[in-house]
Amino acid sequence: MHDGWGTKPGQEHVLAVEITRPGCERALAHSCLSHFDRDRHASREEWARELRNSPVRVQWDPERSLSLAPLPHRSLQVGLGGEAVSRYVDEWIVGIIDVTGLANRIRGLVRGGDEAGAVRTLPEEQVYPLTSDLAQLIGHPVGEDWRPGRSLPTSGGSTNFTGRSTME
Template identity: 30%
Template sequence: MSTTPTQPEPTPSPIPYKQIRALFDSQTITLYQAYNPTIATAAVTTQKLNASPLFKTTRMTWIKPSWAWMLYRSGYSHKDPNQSRILALRINHSDFLWLLSQGVVSHRNPADKEREGGKRLTGIRIQWDPERDVKMEKLGYRSIQIGIPGGEICEKWLGMIIRIEDVTDKARELKRVIDGRPGVTVEELKEMGLVPEERVFEVEDEEVRGRLGMDWPDGDISTE
């Protein structure tokens, strides 16, 4: 009588399922977004993200603290002409925490969704998407994305940005090195300056953690 071999249980990740990891210093944190060349050039030149008339303050824009997730979303800047320039946007810790405090997760705790009657969400949106490594492999934990809606909140967000840097060349060089050296390690890429040293950005406010669903059980989310 044949038996079906049992599959080994996956090794739990030592990294919490929902955790914010980012490049930051004592005062500022770096977020990423990709734009077309016209918007990006004007933004870097003037240090104002909305310097180009092509930038629409009426549209939702998604910002990310994860370098790897930005690379995945934009295909290292090669995926879409409208995302062919990657910008690093630096803001103060206090402003970042304000954005988090105003956010509501797109995939809500089932109890919250039932209590709210399944109504559509407005304002700042929070998504927890599967994190990637810089070689685009999916990891066993999540990465935060913050959706900034159009209108007044977008204007407030634009005023938070204190520095804009074009990091497209870094993304493309990273892709070139990975393609040419498949066995290259993350530590080697860090030494080359192609992968930032992202650390855990702690969110200590329990109310904000609850709004973001950071302490929900793994996978305890409901699709809109």
């Protein structure tokens, strides 16, 4: 988990934040890859300009199991800044649930050697259908499944939420 299982000082609570689909799609539509990709950008200068002007940054990170073993998919990390943070807070959030107890149960199962039980305890993920335009913008193969994950506040006035893809 990105929050150290809710045990790091100042990060003792784990929240599940539900946002609107239009909010999620607006964030993705106004995003820029956090790294230069010559297949998507004509030059490093063009990418750097896009990155400076974008209120949202995205990157695909390797996904791990609860025991930190590599998995055959990646997580989309979405960082919100500028006006996207205001929209997230004031318009997109529709629910916040404290899931600290759930995180503690899952942590206990993993530490007790019952990873299968921990996996069964995880909330069910659902496929999030992306338009081909959004998939291309975030560097996701068209036709692959994308499952939105949890929303986690970060330091520095930005917010990250994760999604998962079966892409390698």
